[in-house]
Amino acid sequence: MVSVSIRIGTRKSTMALAQTDDIARRLSIAAPELNVEIIKFETTGDNDQTSKLLIHGGKGGAFVAGIRAAVTSGKLHAAMHSLKDMPGNEDTPGLVIGAMLARDPPTDALVVRQGISIEDIKCSRGKGYKIGTNAVRRAAYARRLFPEIEVIHFRGAADTRIRKLDNRDMQKLPNGGEAGPADALIMARSGLERVGLANRIAMEFSPKDMLPAVGQGIVAVECAAGDWRTRQYLSLIDDRAAHLCGDAEREVLWILNGHCNSPVAGYSKIDGARMLLTASVLDDAGNGIIEVTRSGPADRPRELGRAVGLELLDKGAAEIIARTRPGP
Structure with a gap:
């Protein structure tokens, strides 16, 4: 050979x-x-x-x-x-x-530091707690789910972020300041599984509560x-199914002409010969959301993604994206 x-x-x-x-x-x-x-x-x-x-x-x-x-x-x-x-x-x-x-679980999860209960965060609507994330999509959904939470800028590899959380480390900010320590982090379930830290998941968000990022888990x-x-x-x-879903979701991004500061989400799944695609655009405060769900032939993913993206634009997604676009 x-x-x-x-x-x-x-x-x-x-x-x-x-x-x-x-x-x-x-x-x-x-x-x-x-x-x-x-x-x-x-x-x-x-x-x-x-x-x-x-x-x-x-x-x-x-x-x-x-x-x-x-x-x-x-x-x-x-x-x-x-x-x-x-x-x-x-x-x-x-x-x-x-x-x-083949796609890993696409959902997001909440990791909390020792001594904090997820029920405490839920019951308080997040008041008095700090959630760390670098993703504008996760930050927007977090503000919708926990209206009084403080979201702080938090970066690093998955295992590094959890180490910072447990050590109650302050997070350096781009302006030279610091934020934290964080009480919880929002992370991808698939990433936690990849690094052997799935046992740290305190709560898993369903796609209905926190629509995944385009392509998440692939x-x-x-x-x-x-x-x-x-x-x-x-x-x-x-993996044909993953490739079809990835193509559909990425077509939404293509149509929206978003940028890295746009809270855009999208998730598709295949059932037989049909594909169901949901995509959303949120403002960064999490107050406004435009969401569209459509189904179509699974073997024509880009057509479905294009239709969803155009409907989002018809409903005002461009205005939200423009407001989140960085200035000169």
């Missing part, structure tokens, strides 16, 4: 490495002749865990751009990304998503559009 090598780039975080190890395992099973080499990258977003992601060009600039450049230059055959971190434009010149893995593998050998190998681990 002739050995074939493939180099996959990834971030150095515990969760990113776990996701990439999963890709390597799946490829090794599907193509035993394949030798998968994992190349670790320190991204801008990993090196700077204080600033808002906006100054780095959002999640795309902070976590994706550097690894993408290595694929484009030929240093890598492929790159691992969490789909929710990828820029919302539908296609990137010269690159394609060769595979999306691991994507990107490669050069003209690299047909790599595309063929990646097709062996591609």
